[in-house]
Amino acid sequence: MEIKLLTRTFTLDEAKRKYPTISPDIVESIFRYVVHHTPTGSFLRAVLENNLKESFARADDHNQGTMFEIVKLVYNDIPMGCWGSPAEVWEWLNPDEERSDENTQNKG
Numbered sequence: 001m002e003i004k005l006l007t008r009t010f011t012l013d014e015a016k017r018k019y020p021t022i023s024p025d026i027v028e029s030i031f032r033y034v035v036h037h038t039p040t041g042s043f044l045r046a047v048l049e050n051n052l053k054e055s056f057a058r059a060d061d062h063n064q065g066t067m068f069e070i071v072k073l074v075y076n077d078i079p080m081g082c083w084g085s086p087a088e089v090w091e092w093l094n095p096d097e098e099r100s101d102e103n104t105q106n107k108g
Helices: 012-018 024-036 042-048 052-058 061-065 067-077 086-093
Strands: 002-004 009-011
Touching (some): 002 024, 009 012, 012 067, 024 042, 024 067, 042 052, 042 067, 061 067
Antiparallel strands (some): 002 009
16 A cells, blocks of 8 residues: 655555554554545544544553654655544545535534
8 A cells, every 4th residue: 555645655564664663553544544535543533633632532552652653654644635634634534525514523
């Protein structure tokens, strides 16, 4: 699996080598999200939505310890249009649907 960026291609194997402290399941989930528009779990969704409080609240001990590396992967190695706010994540997951404010608000 690979992510095509503006100036290069970033492969799943390259990501696992570049970020060895991140759980392989997390790296794979990020790649499925970017490449196939597959929803992530609630922890990664909070990371992708740039919600620091929820990211730490939903992270297990290992992910709390590697949060800097996870954010570094997102910030440096995936396209900007697929992360950064609830609206951007919703639009990435629903590319063929028209967005409304109701669809992007955090529920509960």
